Amino acid sequence: MDLKAFSYEGLSSGHLACAGCGAVLAMRLALKAIGSNARVVIPASCWSIIAGRHPDASLKVPMMHSTFEVAPSIASGMRAALNRLGLKDTVVMVWAGDGATYDIGFASLSAAAERNEDIIYVCYDNEAYMNTGIQRSSSTPPGAWTTTTPEGKLEEKKNIILAMYAHRIPYIATATVAYPEDFIAKFQKAKRIKGFRFILVLSPCPTGWRFEEKRTVEVARLAVETGVFPLLEIENGAWRITKEPMWLPVDRYLKVQSRFAKASTESFERSVKENWRFLERFL
Amino acid sequence: MRVLLTSSEAISRAVKLVRPEVISAYPITPQTHIVEEIAKFVASGELDATFIRVESEISALAVVIGAVAQGVRSFTATSSHGLLYMHELLHWSAGGRLPIVMAVANRAVGAPWNIWCDQQDTLSQRDTGWMQVYASSAQEAFDFTILAYKVAESVFLPCMVCIDGFVLSHTAEPILLSSRDDVNTFLPPFDFPLRLSNQDPFTLWPILEPALYHRQRKDLFRDASRALEAWKRAFKEWGDISGRCYRPIEAYRLEDARCAIVCMGAVSSTARVAVDRLRGRGEKVGLITVKLFRPFPKEDLLEIASFVEHLVVLDRGVSYGAEGVLTQEVKGALSGAVPVFGVVVSMGGREVFPELIEEAYFVGRRRPEGMGWI
Ligand SMILES: Cc1ncc(C[n+]2csc(CCOP(=O)(O)OP(=O)(O)O)c2C)c(N)n1
Ligand SMILES: [Mg+2]
Numbered sequence: 001m002d003l004k005a006f007s008y009e010g011l012s013s014g015h016l017a018c019a020g021c022g023a024v025l026a027m028r029l030a031l032k033a034i035g036s037n038a039r040v041v042i043p044a045s046c047w048s049i050i051a052g053r054h055p056d057a058s059l060k061v062p063m064m065h066s067t068f069e070v071a072p073s074i075a076s077g078m079r080a081a082l083n084r085l086g087l088k089d090t091v092v093m094v095w096a097g098d099g100a101t102y103d104i105g106f107a108s109l110s111a112a113a114e115r116n117e118d119i120i121y122v123c124y125d126n127e128a129y130m131n132t133g134i135q136r137s138s139s140t141p142p143g144a145w146t147t148t149t150p151e152g153k154l155e156e157k158k159n160i161i162l163a164m165y166a167h168r169i170p171y172i173a174t175a176t177v178a179y180p181e182d183f184i185a186k187f188q189k190a191k192r193i194k195g196f197r198f199i200l201v202l203s204p205c206p207t208g209w210r211f212e213e214k215r216t217v218e219v220a221r222l223a224v225e226t227g228v229f230p231l232l233e234i235e236n237g238a239w240r241i242t243k244e245p246m247w248l249p250v251d252r253y254l255k256v257q258s259r260f261a262k263a264s265t266e267s268f269e270r271s272v273k274e275n276w277r278f279l280e281r282f283l
Numbered sequence: 284m285r286v287l288l289t290s291s292e293a294i295s296r297a298v299k300l301v302r303p304e305v306i307s308a309y310p311i312t313p314q315t316h317i318v319e320e321i322a323k324f325v326a327s328g329e330l331d332a333t334f335i336r337v338e339s340e341i342s343a344l345a346v347v348i349g350a351v352a353q354g355v356r357s358f359t360a361t362s363s364h365g366l367l368y369m370h371e372l373l374h375w376s377a378g379g380r381l382p383i384v385m386a387v388a389n390r391a392v393g394a395p396w397n398i399w400c401d402q403q404d405t406l407s408q409r410d411t412g413w414m415q416v417y418a419s420s421a422q423e424a425f426d427f428t429i430l431a432y433k434v435a436e437s438v439f440l441p442c443m444v445c446i447d448g449f450v451l452s453h454t455a456e457p458i459l460l461s462s463r464d465d466v467n468t469f470l471p472p473f474d475f476p477l478r479l480s481n482q483d484p485f486t487l488w489p490i491l492e493p494a495l496y497h498r499q500r501k502d503l504f505r506d507a508s509r510a511l512e513a514w515k516r517a518f519k520e521w522g523d524i525s526g527r528c529y530r531p532i533e534a535y536r537l538e539d540a541r542c543a544i545v546c547m548g549a550v551s552s553t554a555r556v557a558v559d560r561l562r563g564r565g566e567k568v569g570l571i572t573v574k575l576f577r578p579f580p581k582e583d584l585l586e587i588a589s590f591v592e593h594l595v596v597l598d599r600g601v602s603y604g605a606e607g608v609l610t611q612e613v614k615g616a617l618s619g620a621v622p623v624f625g626v627v628v629s630m631g632g633r634e635v636f637p638e639l640i641e642e643a644y645f646v647g648r649r650r651p652e653g654m655g656w657i
Contacts, residue, residue, distance in 0.1 A: 036481065036484070037481060039353075039479055041349070048490070049490065051486060051489065051490075052486070052489060052490070053489060053490045053491070053492060054486075054489040054490065054491050054492075054495065055489075057485065057486040057489055059484075059486060060484055061484055062479035062480065062481065062484040062485065062486075062487075063479075063484075063486045063487065064349075064352055064479065064486070064487040064488070065486070065487065065488045065489070066345070067345075067371050067372060067375055069341065070341055070342055070345035070372070073337060073341075073342035073343075073345035073346050073349070074345045074346070074348055074349035074352075075349060076335055076337075076342075076345075076346050076349060077305060077307065077335070077345065077346035077347055077348060077349025077350035077351075077352075077353070077357070078349035078350065078352065078353045078479075079349075080304075080305045080333040080335060080346070080349075080350055080355075081304070081305055081349065081350040081351075081353035081354065081355035081357075082353060083333070084304045084305065084333060084355050085353070085354070085355065090481070107338055107339060107342075108337075108338065108339070108341075108342050108345070110338070111337055111338035111339075111342060115335070115336075
């Protein structure tokens with residue numbers, strides 16, 4: 001894939017993200033694949049801020065802010081309206097954080113998936129409520145420090161991919177900014193498919209994960225190479241790993257982020273292995 | 284020709300004539316009949332619309348927000364706990380200036396559970412920026428639904444059409460329907476200037492710095508107040524077309540009245556009977572029915588109420604630790620010009636017979652100011 005061929009820039013400079021924000025890189029890549037004939041719905045999150053303050057909107061596609069818990073429902077209404085107006089080719093994309101996806105908006109997400117709404121739902125997963133200052137979500141990995149888990153999170157990370165798989169939607173994928181070709185290919189594929197599409201994007205957050213701003217892509221790559229974040233897609237129920245992990249020691253991933261300072265490598269390793277064993281049942 | 288319809292059916296018929304293209308709702312007693320009827324119209328093709336069956340009321344309103352922001356006329360309905368569950372989006376949609384119309388079957392709120400009528404649900408949503416109009420009959424439920432679209436789409440504010448649960452929602456009355464032509468003449472096609480489009484892409488509801496936000500709220504406040512004029516124009520225009528004339532505040536037997544009873548909703552019909560009976564006994568009493576609660580027609584009330592010596596307000600929604608909500612509104616409008624006594628007559632569907640209203644009248648008449656429960 002020639003990345004230069006994707007010249008469309010849907011994100012302008014002057015957005016309000018922190019330096020090194022993975023979620024802003026992700027949006028840029030996503031819009032390259034989706035193009036300008038789109039609507040973006042964004043629930044309360046860091047992205048509510050990143051999108052910019054009037055009159056400096058950072059997105060060049062029509063976009064609508066949503067309350068925290070109902071972005072998939074707003075998108076459903078928008079989809080229905082676009083269809084009524086004969087604009088069936090306009091893509092409706094929800095761009096939500098992990099808090100909106102795994103927690104407060106889980107009911108509306110599940111319902112929109114169950115109705116198989118013709119929407120692309122993207123969860124940019126930075127594994128905590130970052131906008132409110134790094135509080136734990138059900139996506140926060142075990143052992144990770146957040147302001148509400150000062151001794152490290154005790155519970156596992158919720159497996160949202162399996163939860164979405166249970167909805168039998170036509171397309172599910174994971175992606176991350178360290179693999180732009182894989183990322184864009186998945187968004188392109190999602191764009192061609194009708195129905196509910198779910199894409200989970202691991203979005204390293206220097207501010208919340210406690211690493212140097214320049215290491216965002218490296219952290220994302222390590223997440224894949226260590227097997228912490230499997231890159232996969234599920235097309236009409238068929239699972240496929242799109243990038244095999246190199247099985248680098250999990251430590252490599254943990255050590256670059258201060259949020260794991262108190263985490264036990266052994267137990268983290270165990271949960272990564274368990275996660276894969278679980279995955280392999282479907283492969 | 285008159286047809287026998289409940290207020291729920293009357294609203295569904297009005298919706299069919301108004302032709303929203305996106306409908307979304309969630310079941311809750313006593314609202315459910317409205318959307319069940321509309322679902323039948325959609326299934327039979329009588330109404331060409333997309334019906335989205337969501338998992339909750341907040342999603343029902345969210346769907347409608349998405350559709351209206353995209354420029355397509357929509358409809359939803361709810362009641363009581365469903366309305367409360369929408370609370371965040373009530374603010375969001377009014378702040379976002381979306382002309383949404385929603386029917387609400389008024390019902391008490393828990394705990395304890397109670398499915399019967401009072402107005403606590405909508406009155407407690409008073410400050411969300413939504414307009415609220417209260418029907419006293421199935422005919423008004425029908426007409427007010429059409430009127431609500433007209434006004435909402437001209438002032439860019441959402442509107443609740445409130446009907447008393449069961450008393451109106453489940454009780455059939457003979458009403459006059461309107462023709463499609465009449466509705467089309469009255470209500471132009473929906474044209475939402477803020478609809479999202481590829482031609483001129485923008486962000487809907489970007490963050491505003493505090494001074495701009497303050498100004499946006501000031502505009503919202505101003506437009507919500509000015510909406511009263513839009514209601515009056517719409518009442519007049521619909522009166523000319525349909526022959527059915529309404530006012531924001533309606534008076535009954537006020538000519539030589541020394542005291543007026545003030546109420547809102549279906550209680551108005553019962554109160555008429557009570558007024559007639561009291562008149563029969565020589566009491567100089569009349570009735571004022573508030574139809575439009577938001578925007579509140581202050582001056583209209585002041586104009587007709589300033590001729591009486593005393594007002595007795597019948598409340599069906601209260602502000603705990605203060606007094607009845609309608610009483611507060613009436614007092615606020617009159618600003619001491621006329622003494623006002625508030626009586627909470629019925630919460631949670633306690634039956635309101637004419638005798639109860641007569642009792643409220645005598646309780647209130649004895650005391651110039653204050654409030655009480657009977
Ligand atoms: C109903 C509601 N509760 C709480 C908030 C406050 N809030 C805004 S953003 C946010 C966290 C969002 O977390 P996530 O979805 O992970 O996105 P991120 O900020 O990490 O990008 C919270 C708790 C809100 N806006 N609405
Ligand atoms: Mg997050």
